[in-house]
Amino acid sequence: MLLKWFINHQWKQSFRSTIFQRNLAVNIFLGFIVLLLFVEFLAGGIYLSDKWQELFPDVHPVTKFNSYLLYYFGMDFVMRFFLQNLPVMSIEPYLHLPIRKSSIINYLLGKAFLSFFNFFPFLILIPFMVFQVIPAYGSDKAWLWLISITASIFTMNYLLVYFKRQLANNPKVVGFLGLAIGTLILLDNLGVFSFSELSSTFYNSMINVELYFLIPIMILVLVYAMNYRFLKANMYPEEISLKRKQKVDSISSMKYLKGLGKFGELVSLEMRLFLRHKRTKSVLYIGSVLLFYGLIFYTQPEYDNVLWFKILIGWFITGVMIYNYLNYAFSYESNYFDALLAHNIDMKEYFEMKLKIAIIIGSVFFIASTPYLYFGWEILFVHFCVYVYNIGFMSFMLLYIATYNKNRMDLSKGAAFNYQGIGASNWLAMLPAMLIPILVYVAFNAFGYPYVGIVAIAVIGLIGLLFSKSLMSIILKQFQKRKYLMAEGFRKK
Structure with a gap:
């Protein structure tokens, strides 16, 4: 019942928006582009899956495909960072109502689940499973393979959501994470270790070892819990108002720029504009x-x-x-x-x-x-x-x-x-x-x-x-x- 209520409110908010009405033609055009991409990805997925073994005749096709998965998830994370918006909802009107905060949080996280970035990979994964994985390992192990990759896709989704929220709330955490990722990329380029070998070993084990498919599922649950905990800790009215005050105070600390005269004042204004x-x-x-x-x-x-x-x-x-x-x-x-x-x-x-x-x-x-x-x-x-x-x-x-x-x-x-x-x-x-x-x-x-x-x-x-x-x-x-x-x-x- 609550889910239906939330969806109804969000639907009205979106379609009653003057911006949506003014950009109706643009939204229709973007919808057409998404549909076109859907058809092209599906056709490409079927063709690639059918010809995959011909492209890499000297390597097991599934092992070769698995070796690229970690690289894909890295590129997927970068694309999501630029193109995927955070799921948002005006929560203050609901906080005084007899609604469990867990319901609001789960609804917000559920909205992130519906990102089209989560579903486009299946246009390649499902044809590949049909053409390559099932003939090589059988349908049971093929489904375990697909479940493990699906869990990884949704893990990247919720990791991106957490990353973006931390970027606004605690940039230091993001800085350390970025440094760690950069170090891993450098080590891979220097040949200290290979992402492709790590990727193929990990996802091959999802097929060859029973119950290993539970590992990506547990990682997904952990990342979901991290998001849940963060949202729960930051959705109280006093927390929201405190953050707003802190943001204003941090920007007002730029007054030292006024010592540079009019140029310093303009720099201060531009910094406020960009940071707010x-x-x-x-x-x-x-x-x-x-x-x-x-x-x-x-x-x-x-x-x-x-x-x-x-x-x-x-x-x-x-x-x-x-x-x-x-x-x-x-x-x-x-x-x-x-x-x-x-x-x-x-x-x-x-x-x-x-x-x-x-x-x-x-x-x-x-x-x-x-x-x-x-x-x-x-x-x-x-x-x-x-x-x-x-x-x-x-x-x-x-x-x-x-x-x-x-x-x-x-x-x-x-x-x-x-x-x-x-x-x-x-x-x-x-x-x-x-x-x-x-x-x-x-x-x-x-x-x-x-x-x-x-x-x-x-x-x-x-x-x-x-x-x-x-x-x-x-x-x-x-x-x-x-x-x-x-x-x-x-x-x-």
Whole structure:
């Protein structure tokens, strides 16, 4: 009865939302995309399962498949981190009612169970079980194999939920976990041990040893209990209000920045903006994770001589945070954009401060990327040239393009699968920002001067810095023409 009640309330809340009604066409389109992915995954799963033994004729097909499972779960965790939203529910209206808190918690955790990330793997697992596992081991052991992998899938789901909640509540725990995962990846790359051997041994034992399939089930129960305990400890009204107070107090401790004058005050405001809202915090998480993006490719020898690809990776590592900051510079402030226009604010000084913050962001990410020197001086050289391009040219270009965006942004919602507040100009801005350095390199490389092309990318950035005053005046004129159109768009809720 309670379950039906909760579902009814959530259903009404979703479908009565003005955001849902405005984005109805987008939701229908996304539903069509999900259906298309479903069909493609199913067809791919059937084809792959049928041809698997031909792909690896010298290895037992099930053993080879099992050797990839831990790698898959690692990639699955990363994908879930960016794309899977936490199950949410406004619990305060229910706390004074005669409802067991355990019912509310179990409902919340049950919502996490329904994530489509939990069900897409079965489009490959079930065909593989039919084509490969059952013929090799029989149906009984095949079902034990599927149950153990199913438990692992749901374990990753609830581990991600716990991880994200701890990220907001206790970042130190997440830092230690991230360090542990990074250490394991490094040891695997150095050949100290092999994830593939560990994976095949573990999941082969689910088939070959009776009752071993209970191990992943027990791990799932443990992770579920961790989530349950965390939610139960943090759902009391006094706990909720205390956290809100602590959040405000921690941000107000940034007053020392005011000693830097107006620039310090703006940095303080920007930090408050980014640390107080889901949307902007998601951007920070994504930027931090992309620092490790190069480890996926720089460890692969086939990319050693692909310079244009290193330029692309360098752009993501040193420039994606600048892109996310300046491309939505006015959208982030859409809730109080009218106040910016009404007050006596020197917009030239305001824009210059924005650009200084962007340069600081780019510099921090470039410095943080210097450990890639381990893979060779060439990579660090490419990163530096792209970094100069980002701060000297791309930053001005993005601030100019940002004046065309007049879509109000709701910062209280996460970034995953949330296109509210994003206009066509935001999507189009990525094309020149990302492609210009690659096209410059390709042009010089065609004449046999690849490294001159990389230097030319940095030269574009240096030219932008030299003519910063002229570029700033162009941006200011554009803003003066567009500011009332932007304000009108930002007022629409």
